Amino acid sequence: MTETPLPQGAEVLVTDVRKAFRTGGDQQLRAVDGVSLRIGPGRLVALTGPSGSGKSTLLHLLGAIERPDSGSIEVAGTDITALGRRALADYRRGIGIVFQRFHLLPALTALDNVIAPVLPVRTAFDKRARARELLAAVGLAGREDALPSKLSGGQQQRVAIARALVNSPSLLLADEPTGNLDSRTGAEVFELLTELRATYGTTMVVATHDPGLAEACEEQVRLHDGRLQAAE
Numbered sequence: 001m002t003e004t005p006l007p008q009g010a011e012v013l014v015t016d017v018r019k020a021f022r023t024g025g026d027q028q029l030r031a032v033d034g035v036s037l038r039i040g041p042g043r044l045v046a047l048t049g050p051s052g053s054g055k056s057t058l059l060h061l062l063g064a065i066e067r068p069d070s071g072s073i074e075v076a077g078t079d080i081t082a083l084g085r086r087a088l089a090d091y092r093r094g095i096g097i098v099f100q101r102f103h104l105l106p107a108l109t110a111l112d113n114v115i116a117p118v119l120p121v122r123t124a125f126d127k128r129a130r131a132r133e134l135l136a137a138v139g140l141a142g143r144e145d146a147l148p149s150k151l152s153g154g155q156q157q158r159v160a161i162a163r164a165l166v167n168s169p170s171l172l173l174a175d176e177p178t179g180n181l182d183s184r185t186g187a188e189v190f191e192l193l194t195e196l197r198a199t200y201g202t203t204m205v206v207a208t209h210d211p212g213l214a215e216a217c218e219e220q221v222r223l224h225d226g227r228l229q230a231a232e
């Protein structure tokens, strides 16, 4: 098991959040249009809805990659929309993000890719030991020294998931993490997220337009045209 204390999964409180993008001329596109929701600590929530419904934008808001036009987003009791630059950078470092395209660094081994986010910072844990533990947790023990080009898509996504967990985040955001995988591998990656959630207690929000995968989650939040359709 990990040497670092397990973080309690974060509670996420989204209150009337809006984000519009300027399109041609003075047209505004309301990508997220008044969304309120609560995600309990340690929950695994699927964010579903058709393409263009606002899933990625909502994840970007949760990850403080974008700022909302209005509304508040509390993560573990802190309103991240009110944070200054430094605190925001700390916040972003403290969460994990997984993308559809794995975004591994091609010249680095699997192990070094997992370590990369914490390489420049001092950690209370042994980085290599932690990376080994996570690679084992995602089913890649023995592949530590493999370059991404030698790994299958599913394996590369597993490395990306291990990397997202290296800093013991209390919140993991995943944007269509199975979008580049065949359906069987996608289902395996989803199952992996479920297992990791049970092991590490991480709150997880996973965007997917695959209803079958969404059903494997405890909760589904459905977006349509930037609005919540039905939340459990």
Ligand code: ADP
Pocket (backbone or CB within 6 Å): 021, 022, 023, 029, 030, 031, 049, 050, 051, 052, 053, 054, 055, 056, 057, 058
């Ligand atoms: P999803 O992830 O559900 O496919 P997105 O959040 O990516 O949806 O997009 C929601 C809407 O916002 C879409 O109509 C999209 O074109 C628009 N959008 C997203 N990001 C931008 C941006 N940076 N600039 C302009 N429009 C954007």
Ligand code: MG
Pocket (backbone or CB within 6 Å): 055, 056, 057, 175, 176
């Ligand atoms: Mg998207």
